[in-house]
Amino acid sequence: MSxxxxxxxxxxxxxxxxxxxxxxxxxxCPSCEITILDLNDAPVLKRANALGIKSVPxxxxxxxxxxxxxxxxINEASLKAAGIGEPLT
Numbered sequence: 123m124s125x126x127x128x129x130x131x132x133x134x135x136x137x138x139x140x141x142x143x144x145x146x147x148x149x150x151c152p153s154c155e156i157t158i159l160d161l162n163d164a165p166v167l168k169r170a171n172a173l174g175i176k177s178v179p180x181x182x183x184x185x186x187x188x189x190x191x192x193x194x195x196i197n198e199a200s201l202k203a204a205g206i207g208e209p210l211t
């Protein structure tokens with residue numbers, strides 16, 4: 123029995139997530155075991171939170187969030203800095 127690289131793709135079911143799934147599948151080799159996880163499923167969402175996933179699509183390889191997916195996601199300070207909450211004059 124050979125070892126496989128565990129690749130998990132966390133998806134919200136949108137077209138952008140599907141593009142990421144397609145990319146991962148295209149890049150995968152026989153050593154990659156790919157699992158697609160739906161964030162609409164409560165246990166999947168709990169795992170995503172535990173892994174520190176802040177935006178989707180996100181890819182986890184052997185239990186580690188891929189560097190390309192480690193963005194900070196939406197945060198209040200950035201939204202305020204962009205003007206949200208400030209009336210236009």
